[in-house]
Amino acid sequence: MTAAPPVPGLEPAFEVEAHLGRLEDHGTTRAGHRRIVPITGGHVRGLVDAQILPGGADWQLVRPDGAIEIDTRYSARTAAGEHLYLRTFGVRSGPPEVLQALLRGEPVDPSQYYFRLGVHLETSAPRLAALEHSLFVASAIRDADRVRYTAYRVT
Template sequence: MTQPIFTPPLEFAFRIRLDFPPGARSRFALPGGTLRGYVPVIGGTVTGPRLNGTVIAHSGGDWPLIRPDGVIAFDARYLIHAEDGTPIQVFNRGYAHAPAHIQARIEAGEPIDPADNYFRISPVFEAPGGPHDWLTRTVFAGTGEKHADHSFFDVFAVG
């Protein structure tokens, strides 16, 4: 059995809350049974030990690909305004999937136990030189939690 070279630690860096408008999401069919969706980001917050700020309203959105196997592949872009005024671009990709009965509850806006929905992300950041450029040279992984009008993302720096 091969042993890993090194098992990197995860350090909680911050939580992002993205706010979305209420109501139905835009979706359209693609060949092969997939759907493309869109939801604008209307605001949010960033809180944590390594970054605090706000999500700039209407600075982007998420364009998920909903696959026939029930997997949702996220592709989100938006801007953060750090507490010190620094603009930070977020590119967030990931996957979510859950059993059909759990996914139906999510779609209906019902609360679920986050452990019942595999929701993992791998965000990448662009930031100018200065106090937040550590974001541009660090690998991140995270978890998500979906609600009817917002989502939470816990972002961890991979050591």
């Protein structure tokens, strides 16, 4: 018997609102145009509820075509004191004028640009360990001072 692999689906898992500090432009490095955006706080709500701790960041790489490679790392803590480490990787792209408007902090309709993420979770909390057994993808929105995304568990 030859069975086909299951077709993946998406289940809403959690929402994230990450508050951002001032963008630091590091200029062109050997990897490309590097920008770092501090993550100063925020929250996670859904399968897990937690407060995002200050100290994380998005280590962005601006590609020659204007698209931005996303590489974030940050931590959150539940009300019970459990820690969650989140890492995202993805891309934000769109027409140059839309990306420039986002950079200036102007409101932009999310349908005007592409912003998708893979989300990796780690925890030492036994109660949250099941989160480490799934893959998550997200659709994100960039606001002037925050990023919001809805993460979906790939079934």
